[in-house]
Amino acid sequence: MFLANTHADFGAPLLIEDAEMLSLAAAGDVERHFSQRQDHRPTPLHALPALAKELGVAGVFVKDEGHRLGLGSFKALGGSYAVIRLVIEEAERHLGRGLGLDDFDRPEVRAVAAGMTFGCATDGNHGRSVAMGAELVGAKSVIFVHAGVSEKRIEAIARYGAEIVRVAGTYDDSVAEAARVCEARGWTVVSDTSWPGYEYIPGLVMQGYTALLCEALRQMDQPPTHVFVQAGVGGIAAATAGHLALRYGDDRPRFVVVDPARAACLYESAKAGHPIKVQHGEPTIMAMLECYEPSLVAWRILSRVADAFMTVDEEDAVSIMNRLARPVGGDPAIVAGESGGVGLAGLVAVARDPVLGEALGLTAQSRVFVINTEGATDPERYAALVGLTAETVADQTSERG
Ligand SMILES: Cc1ncc(COP(=O)(O)O)c(C=O)c1O
DSSP, X not given: OEEEOOXXXXXXXXXXXXXXXXXXXXXXXXXXXXXHSTTOOOOOEEEOHHHHHHHTSSEEEEEEGGGSTTTTBTHHHHHHHXXXXXXXXXXXXXXXXXXXXXXXXXXXXXXXXXXXXXXEEESSHHHHHHHHHHHHHXXXXXXXXXXXXXHHHHHHHHTTTOXXXXXXXXXXXXXXXXXXXXXHHTOEEOOSSOBTTBOHHHHHHHHHHHXXXXXXXXXXXXXXXXXXXXXXXXXXXXXXXXXXXXXXXXXXXXXXXXXXXXXXXXXXXXXXXXXXXXXXXXXXXXXXXXXXXXXXXXXXXXXXXXXXXXXXXXXXXXXHHHXXXXXXXXOOOOOXXXXXXXXXXXXXXXXXXXXXXXXXXXXXXXXXXXXXXXXXXXXXXXXXXXXXXXXXXXXXXXHHO
8 A cells, every 4th residue: 555645744844853963963972982892883774776676766775774873773873872862961960971872881880870760662773783882881671561572582682681571451551551650669760762742862863873874874985866665653754764864955865754554653644644553463574663652753754855655565564574585686684573674675666656656757867765773683583574584685795794
């Protein structure tokens, strides 16, 4: 399903607070912060010329976040950055003087962090990031996981010293429980979704994601003409679309939000003209995108700067994982988890439909940017869906150099 954005706010400038959050200056600060983190390296940007040719476009460029900070997803940027910013802000209040983001390792800042606890709900990746940020500054973290989060993903979070709380029900239930418990205990909720009255911290999380865009735009010879980004609550899509709109103004690329058909909260909100909660149905294999209600801030941004909203089916997600694992025509192999290749799956669906392609102005000159948002964050599930282990697929890329 595909829907052009016809919202009354479409084309309106971003609200000042959203524009500041995603500004070039803020993105520069975020990048500087990550460049000082010991384990940080820019992730690769892969060109897929053979796939581009097959789809009738000039270029397909995949930013491969499977390599991010040892966490295997772009989420490593958001939660960990937000935790560190919040610790710095708290330390400034305690110490009565200004501090920079790079002061996070000072003993007096760590002393303040030791008294702080950060909590969040997660499908897996965001919780790992919050736990990682907390561990890095010496704070505590408590991560709330719902019934659908796999044991492997829970273990990966616990490795960062987090306390795990299991919540019966869905992701939305875990968000509500995290908010309730954190409020009662005086802990700070670092959520990747926002709701009325709770916008600042999710804004920091989205600000953290801008680091990948700065890197990607430097890695490309020319800016993209089209961008397809998958959505859970819409945070990464909104950070991308908003930042590109601020950077390029009227020359910004066309932007498409891609939802799983089974959890299409952005698509359905676009259809309704306002943010709505969608009905739970069967779970989607795109586990990280299984969100039933959009983030308020993300919706506010996307309703202004997304050109279209679309859905992809379960088999599209699996088929793109396999295509990326077994590329043709000399394209590099890419390890994409169940939610990783979904933006690209959106491009494939549009490019194969002449009417949609024309509606979006996709031509033989188009340069399309997508984000592989995760590698094999659940290696067993990856191997079951692709028939190869993530290591085998990754080895193909390194053998090719
Ligand atoms: C791998 C991956 N891709 C995409 C998303 C969607 O991000 P958002 O919820 O910000 O839309 C997530 C969210 O957890 C994710 O983990």
